Amino acid sequence: MPVYTLPDLPYDYPALEPYISGRIMELHHDKHHAAYVAGANAALEQLASAREAGDFAAVNLHEKNLAFNLGGHTNHSVFWENLSPDGGGEPEGELLEAFKEQFGSFTSFQEHFSATAAGIQGSGWAVLGWDSIGQRMSVFQLFDQQSNVPAGIIPLFMLDMWEHAYYLDYLNVKADYIEAAWNIADWTNVAIRWDRARVAATGLIIKE
Numbered sequence: 507m508p509v510y511t512l513p514d515l516p517y518d519y520p521a522l523e524p525y526i527s528g529r530i531m532e533l534h535h536d537k538h539h540a541a542y543v544a545g546a547n548a549a550l551e552q553l554a555s556a557r558e559a560g561d562f563a564a565v566n567l568h569e570k571n572l573a574f575n576l577g578g579h580t581n582h583s584v585f586w587e588n589l590s591p592d593g594g595g596e597p598e599g600e601l602l603e604a605f606k607e608q609f610g611s612f613t614s615f616q617e618h619f620s621a622t623a624a625g626i627q628g629s630g631w632a633v634l635g636w637d638s639i640g641q642r643m644s645v646f647q648l649f650d651q652q653s654n655v656p657a658g659i660i661p662l663f664m665l666d667m668w669e670h671a672y673y674l675d676y677l678n679v680k681a682d683y684i685e686a687a688w689n690i691a692d693w694t695n696v697a698i699r700w701d702r703a704r705v706a707a708t709g710l711i712i713k714e
Contacts (some may be wrong), residue, residue: 509547510576512540513583521591525686530674535586538670542578542651549575577652581631584664584699590692597693601700608643616688619645619665623684629668632684634696635659636703660703663696 515535520528549572558561596612609615615634617639621633622645631648638658648655648664665687666672672683 510543510579511587512543515586517591519703522589522690525690526589526672527675530671533674534584534666534671538578538668539582542575542582544609545575546572546579573652574650577650580664581648581651581661581664584661585666586665587685587695588665588692589690591690593692594689595693599697601693601697604643604700617643618639619663620681620684622647623665623667624680631667632665633659633661634663635661636700638703639705660699660706662699662703663691664706678705 514534515531518528519531519535522531542713549568552568553565553572556565556568597605600619602612605612605615609618619632625646626632626649629650632644633648635644635646635656636642636659637644637656638660642660644656644661646654646656646659665684667680672680674685676686
């Protein structure tokens, strides 16, 4: 049975300094992300064993564990690629115009996203996603790793707001971490995801 694997970082650990330290990147990728991959694979094994034995008494637990750990794996896989040592600034072309159309300006989007990230209670993510039903961008909070996600949302840009993502560098000052993230946001990657999301979304709605 295929298993999930930990993807390599697309840059060296210290590449995002001074905005995110190499030490955080090493721990975040090699420990936290790796743990989610292991947890997702363990949940798959437990579900396979349950099917083989015909014993589904704990199926809800196994599925919750799979959702949480697979969420962690998926979210981090997007997050690493959303960041770049060559990032920052503003997007260009169609993506910039989309921000202006849907949020008033790119600055307004940043303010909206930053407020969403800062307002997370407990652990979670701030997400810019493509709403495949409404055919528009949407900013929302993702609780923990997997809950409170609107149906049909395809992630474009994600910011990890769990404390392990920033505490060694920024302690409890989340606002400084959020501000720093804009300096390494890879808008080229976001634009690619946006293009793919719009194409993929055409197959999500079946018309008579």
